[in-house]
Amino acid sequence: MGSNSLLFVAAAYGVIWVVLFVYLFTIHQRVAALRDQLEATRKRSEPESGRIPAKAAVQD
Amino acid sequence: MNASLTVSRKRPSMGILGWVASLAMLVAIYTALVWVPPDADMGDFQRIFYFHVSSAWVAFLSFFVTFLGGIIYLRTRDFRWDFLAVSSAEVGVVFTSIALITGSIWARPIWGAWWTWDPRLTTTLILWFIYVAYLILRKNVDDPSRRASLAAVIGIVGFVDVPIVFMSIRWWRTIHPIVFEPGEFRVAPIMMVTLLVSLVAFTIFYAYLVTVRASLERAQMEVEALEQESWD
Numbered sequence: 001m002g003s004n005s006l007l008f009v010a011a012a013y014g015v016i017w018v019v020l021f022v023y024l025f026t027i028h029q030r031v032a033a034l035r036d037q038l039e040a041t042r043k044r045s046e047p048e049s050g051r052i053p054a055k056a057a058v059q060d
Numbered sequence: 061m062n063a064s065l066t067v068s069r070k071r072p073s074m075g076i077l078g079w080v081a082s083l084a085m086l087v088a089i090y091t092a093l094v095w096v097p098p099d100a101d102m103g104d105f106q107r108i109f110y111f112h113v114s115s116a117w118v119a120f121l122s123f124f125v126t127f128l129g130g131i132i133y134l135r136t137r138d139f140r141w142d143f144l145a146v147s148s149a150e151v152g153v154v155f156t157s158i159a160l161i162t163g164s165i166w167a168r169p170i171w172g173a174w175w176t177w178d179p180r181l182t183t184t185l186i187l188w189f190i191y192v193a194y195l196i197l198r199k200n201v202d203d204p205s206r207r208a209s210l211a212a213v214i215g216i217v218g219f220v221d222v223p224i225v226f227m228s229i230r231w232w233r234t235i236h237p238i239v240f241e242p243g244e245f246r247v248a249p250i251m252m253v254t255l256l257v258s259l260v261a262f263t264i265f266y267a268y269l270v271t272v273r274a275s276l277e278r279a280q281m282e283v284e285a286l287e288q289e290s291w292d
Contacts, residue, residue: 012108012165013128013148014157016115020265023154027279034279036220041286 081261081268088114088261096254108166110255113239114262115159116184120222122152123191127219130212139281142208145215146198149191151266156188171235179228180236185278187225204281208241217285 076130092110099106129145132138163181164174175181194214201207239246247255 008165008169009093009104009107012162013089013111015161015165016111019154019161023144023263024269024272025070026278027269031272031276031279038279038283038286041283041290044284045290 068110070072075248075271077264077268077271081265084264088258091254091257096250099251105166105169106251108162110251110258111262112162112166113255114157114258115155115162117261118266119152119155119187119262120158120226122148122155122270123187123215123219123222124189126152126194128275130215133208133212137205139204139208142211143274143277143281144270146195146211147196147270147277149211149215151208151269153191153195154269155262155266156184156191160184160188163265169276176235178236179232179234180225183228184227187218187221189219190214194287204284231275 088110092107096107098104126145128149129141133141133145133169140291160181163184167176168174194211197214198207198211201210228234229238238245
């Protein structure tokens with residue numbers, strides 16, 4: 001049984017850790033990507049400073 | 061949309077729960093692979109059992125939280141419960157997959173087959189399909205309120221399979237081992253301690269995964285809300 005049983009144990013524990021780490025890594029990547037997207041969307045929706053609004057420029 | 065959508069601008073980090081979960085997992089690995097002696101009959105194959113049972117436990121816990129989150133969402137319409145439900149369902153699918161794969165690896169040398177249509181295995185596979193369907197459905201509904209309501213109903217109805225999975229080895233003829241009987245554990249005390257350590261470690265790790273996964277859901281919702289605002 002010896003080395004054969006250890007092979008199966010290693011396979012089972014290997015699968016567990018690969019699945020969990022890949023899952024955790026994927027979530028972290030997705031959270032990081034969404035936060036970048038969030039920052040970009042926020043910046044886009046905020047009025048840009050130091051620029052004359054188009055309406056005001058026409059009136060002048 | 062709920063006013064409580066506040067996403068931190070910090071980069072994602074481990075946090076205290078992450079470190080506690082990692083430490084608990086290291087202790088569980090040590091007890092299962094080094095500390096506990098091999099089983100008299102099954103030898104080292106028995107070591108698969110500790111993480112297999114713990115994965116199945118976390119899967120049941122996850123789907124219970126999804127069930128509970130669904131009920132509370134339908135009563136309150138608070139999206140935080142929907143975030144909890146979907147996060148828990150996804151983590152539950154991951155742990156059900158682990159339980160199915162590790163069970164299959166254990167079954168090959170012990171039963172002589174990777175898979176058999178045993179009641180426990182079959183009902184667990186059905187459970188996996190139910191919650192995969194739950195996640196697919198969510199991807200295909202755009203309206204957040206409709207998505208959350210539909211998912212809550214599936215999460216509540218789907219939970220019916222959890223007690224069936226648990227009772228399957230008692231209701232039908234099976235070759236799956238029965239470890240827990242009312243008032244009795246069919247394993248040696250040292251193995252019971254190892255199993256308990258593993259159960260605690262997996263439960264803490266589950267809490268960590270759900271916390272991280274829920275932050276993803278919140279961020280997703282806030283991005284959708286901001287994009288909607290910028291279009292309006």
